[in-house]
Amino acid sequence: MAKPLTDHERRKQISVRGLAGVENVADLKTNFNRHLHFTLVKDRNVATKRDYYFALANTVRDHLVGRWIRTQQHYYDKDPKRVYYLSLEFYMGRTLQNTMVNLGLENACDEAIYQLGLDMEELQDIEEDAGLGNGGLGRLAACFLDSMASLGLAAYGYGIRYEFGIFNQKIVNGWQVEEADDWLRYGNPWEKARPEYMRPVHFYGRVEHTPEGVKWVDTQVVLALPYDTPVPGYRNNIVNTMRLWSAKAPCEFNLKDFNIGGYIQAVLDRNLAENISRVLYPNDNFFEGKELRLKQEYFVVAATLQDIIRRFKASKFGSTEFVRLDLAKMPDKVAIQLNDTHPALAIPELMRILVDIEKLDWEKAWDIVTRTCAYTNHTVLPEALERWPVDLFQNLLPRHLEIIYEINRRHLEVKRESKRILMRLLQFKDFYEMDPEKFQNKTNGITPRRWLVMCNPGLAEVIAERIGEDYIRDLDQLKKLLDFVDDNAFIRDVAKIKQENKLKLAAHLEEHYKVKINANSMFDVQVKRIHEYKRQLLNCLHIITLYNRIKNEPNKSWTPRTIMIGGKAAPGYHTAKMIIKLITSIGDIVNNDPVVGDRLKVIFLENYKVTLAEKVIPAADLSEQISTAGTEASGTGNMKFMLNGALTIGTMDGANVEMAEEAGEENLFIFGMRVEDVEALDRKGYDAASYYNRIPELKQAMDQISGGFFSPDQPGLFKDLVNMLMHHDRFKVFADYEDYIKCQEKVDALYKDPKEWTKKVIHNIAGCGKFSSDRTISQYAREIWGMEPSLEKIAAPDDPR
Numbered sequence: 001m002a003k004p005l006t007d008h009e010r011r012k013q014i015s016v017r018g019l020a021g022v023e024n025v026a027d028l029k030t031n032f033n034r035h036l037h038f039t040l041v042k043d044r045n046v047a048t049k050r051d052y053y054f055a056l057a058n059t060v061r062d063h064l065v066g067r068w069i070r071t072q073q074h075y076y077d078k079d080p081k082r083v084y085y086l087s088l089e090f091y092m093g094r095t096l097q098n099t100m101v102n103l104g105l106e107n108a109c110d111e112a113i114y115q116l117g118l119d120m121e122e123l124q125d126i127e128e129d130a131g132l133g134n135g136g137l138g139r140l141a142a143c144f145l146d147s148m149a150s151l152g153l154a155a156y157g158y159g160i161r162y163e164f165g166i167f168n169q170k171i172v173n174g175w176q177v178e179e180a181d182d183w184l185r186y187g188n189p190w191e192k193a194r195p196e197y198m199r200p201v202h203f204y205g206r207v208e209h210t211p212e213g214v215k216w217v218d219t220q221v222v223l224a225l226p227y228d229t230p231v232p233g234y235r236n237n238i239v240n241t242m243r244l245w246s247a248k249a250p251c252e253f254n255l256k257d258f259n260i261g262g263y264i265q266a267v268l269d270r271n272l273a274e275n276i277s278r279v280l281y282p283n284d285n286f287f288e289g290k291e292l293r294l295k296q297e298y299f300v301v302a303a304t305l306q307d308i309i310r311r312f313k314a315s316k317f318g319s320t321e322f323v324r325l326d327l328a329k330m331p332d333k334v335a336i337q338l339n340d341t342h343p344a345l346a347i348p349e350l351m352r353i354l355v356d357i358e359k360l361d362w363e364k365a366w367d368i369v370t371r372t373c374a375y376t377n378h379t380v381l382p383e384a385l386e387r388w389p390v391d392l393f394q395n396l397l398p399r400h401l402e403i404i405y406e407i408n409r410r411h412l413e414v415k416r417e418s419k420r421i422l423m424r425l426l427q428f429k430d431f432y433e434m435d436p437e438k439f440q441n442k443t444n445g446i447t448p449r450r451w452l453v454m455c456n457p458g459l460a461e462v463i464a465e466r467i468g469e470d471y472i473r474d475l476d477q478l479k480k481l482l483d484f485v486d487d488n489a490f491i492r493d494v495a496k497i498k499q500e501n502k503l504k505l506a507a508h509l510e511e512h513y514k515v516k517i518n519a520n521s522m523f524d525v526q527v528k529r530i531h532e533y534k535r536q537l538l539n540c541l542h543i544i545t546l547y548n549r550i551k552n553e554p555n556k557s558w559t560p561r562t563i564m565i566g567g568k569a570a571p572g573y574h575t576a577k578m579i580i581k582l583i584t585s586i587g588d589i590v591n592n593d594p595v596v597g598d599r600l601k602v603i604f605l606e607n608y609k610v611t612l613a614e615k616v617i618p619a620a621d622l623s624e625q626i627s628t629a630g631t632e633a634s635g636t637g638n639m640k641f642m643l644n645g646a647l648t649i650g651t652m653d654g655a656n657v658e659m660a661e662e663a664g665e666e667n668l669f670i671f672g673m674r675v676e677d678v679e680a681l682d683r684k685g686y687d688a689a690s691y692y693n694r695i696p697e698l699k700q701a702m703d704q705i706s707g708g709f710f711s712p713d714q715p716g717l718f719k720d721l722v723n724m725l726m727h728h729d730r731f732k733v734f735a736d737y738e739d740y741i742k743c744q745e746k747v748d749a750l751y752k753d754p755k756e757w758t759k760k761v762i763h764n765i766a767g768c769g770k771f772s773s774d775r776t777i778s779q780y781a782r783e784i785w786g787m788e789p790s791l792e793k794i795a796a797p798d799d800p801r
């Protein structure tokens with residue numbers, strides 16, 4: 001009998017991981033050893049695993065450098081229109097494997113590391129996530145960077161280099177505990193500081209209206225120090241730049257006192273200025289009106305706009321003697337995309353630069369601003385909308401407040417002239433009626449490089465065996481898989497890959513959680529930020545219902561499930577933290593009940609982040625996307641699961657609607673109220689008690705939560721949650737309970753028929769084309785930015801030898 005393949009041998013057989021030419025491997029080994037010696041200053045007797053990771057990261061990074069310099073030179077020579085993606089969040093995750101994938105170096109590096117007697121996955125696991133984001137919005141920015149580079153767009157991501165990203169979540173006695181994310185502690189091999197491009201950013205002060213124009217004076221200055229990170233496109237030799245700003249106090253900061261005590265204090269006070277880039281605000285879909293946050297928002301905008309204008313003026317176009325340098329040409333050469341309102345100060349700041357500094361008249365400036373900037377709205381939740389207290393704003397950015405008032409005054413005037421209505425604050429609807437063409441919808445997407453090739457090479461490969469590898473840059477080609485829906489060999493391959501992924505995750509979970517996992521059970525997964533609108537509580541009610549049913553009829557042939565829930569709660573969000581405690585408490589009861597055995601397990605996945613998503617999603621059978629209809633603007637987690645061969649149980653909310661359209665509604669498990677039903681229920685009045693009284697299993701589950709069944713030591717522990725669900729549940733959990741449970745019964749039934757299950761999986765994968773962020777970015781490029789995406793390669797430089 002043939003020996004089973006080792007991980008290394010198996011990976012070697014996967015062609016999407018690139019060719020491992022003999023010379024390539026030899027060069028990689030040489031360069032690895034050179035970095036270990038010259039960069040890490042270690043020999044193999046004393047080198048640690050981390051040294052080996054850094055040696056490998058530097059070796060791979062060397063392959064980026066020539067491409068990076070060449071790409072930027074190419075942009076300077078060709079002077080295409082530039083697009084700037086401004087975001088307070090870039091949720092990048094790890095960089096090493098993504099770089100190897102996009103450069104086609106994965107198999108070669110794997111072989112080199114193997115020949116050096118080291119373990120690739122072990123080294124990769126040493127890399128910290130760049131967790132500079134909260135959830136979907138920040139991860140979208142990261143996927144967009146990958147797609148913009150892969151489509152050859154001259155694009156730049158601009159944001160903040162937070163010293164501490166999203167906190168690390170520890171679960172202690174079932175509760176969330178936050179730990180600082182000191183991600184830079186061992187250094188970041190992917191960034192390059194550029195102190196020569198440092199820029200001043202002004203705060204506070206006052207406004208003087210003089211005959212020569214408006215002056216913003218007596219300000220306090222903080223310096224913005226840029227750090228550049230390369231963003232490689234997929235096998236096209238393009239390397240774009242993500243530039244993140246770090247706050248630095250000027251040398252002369254606070255140095256007006258000359259006595260020694262004043263001097264020491266002044267040096268200590270430099271921290272106050274440098275706190276601006278200290279930490280990411282950990283709220284997802286929630287606005288917190290803190291001054292430090294407003295400083296962060298202005299800091300990134302002010303530094304970035306100086307950079308954009310400097311680059312425009314220094315461009316061939318801007319500086320050629322034939323075309324007079326003319327800021328009026330900026331909209332032809334520059335597009336600025338604002339990721340939600342977080343960087344929306346770009347609008348008044350660009351007005352300030354054009355009017356106060358460049359001395360353009362208001363109308364001309366406004367024309368440039370409106371043709372250069374575009375903004376994306378990501379949520380409909382009112383608590384997420386930014387509404388700054390006027391006095392805070394006035395104090396920090398007095399000139400910008402004046403400009404905003406002036407913008408508003410002129411809008412009202414236009415509106416009055418055209419419609420003759422009373423003065424009031426303009427609403428969304430008024431703007432839409434004035435300029436409907438300025439409102440567009442762009443369906444979000446995910447990059448198939450990270451979310452398939454990188455995290456699920458087995459699936460990427462069995463797909464490539466059927467339809468070739470081009471689908472990786474043209475995801476619509478996945479629809480060719482419809483020819484294989486009834487192909488037994490393909491069905492077998494897809495099911496086999498899923499099983500392998502599940503076994504691997506099961507091993508990880510058993511080691512980490514000390515729970516025996518049944519890898520033949522359905523892996524039912526809900527991973528996303530913990531939020532009432534995402535309704536992890538509905539999932540909890542299903543778990544309790546399943547548990548009660550198993551206890552009532554222990555001998556029935558229940559479809560075994562391993563239910564995993566993961567996600568962070570904002571540190572100040574009490575209800576979300578109680579939801580985590582409820583999940584872990586349910587797990588404690590269910591997982592230790594001998595009657596249940598391995599037919600139902602509940603695991604709270606600690607510290608959900610990009611890297612954990614990459615491990616969990618390829619192993620999922622069922623994806624839970626169960627938000628109240630009308631609350632999730634899009635969701636992108638839903639798309640990652642679909643691409644990785646999980647079936648979705650979901651409401652008709654956000655992008656689930658389009659997923660059902662693309663894969664066929666019969667291939668998803670859709671349940672619950674539609675948006676119209678929710679609105680109708682709102683008009684009628686949602687009465688939670690009526691469901692509780694009418695549905696015995698719901699009543700039983702709620703009575704168990706409120707009676708202390710899951711918290712025997714503290715029977716009243718969940719009274720706030722119970723009170724919320726019974727009396728002020730904005731998200732109407734009970735109204736969807738019955739249909740959700742029925743739908744889960746259909747899921748159970750189909751899971752008993754693996755072949756039919758996998759056919760639906762294939763329909764889903766085949767319907768994924770639309771959800772590539774390449775499609776999203778192509779639409780942004782053509783319909784908003786006035787740019788043309790391209791799959792052309794540029795010339796490759798010589799790789800390091």
Ligand SMILES: *Cc1c(COP(=O)(O)O)cnc(C)c1O
Nearest residue numbers: 135136528609610613635636637
């Ligand atoms: C994709 C992703 C999200 C967004 O998930 P949703 O289910 O769309 O909310 C959040 N966090 C991480 C780590 C992700 O990768």
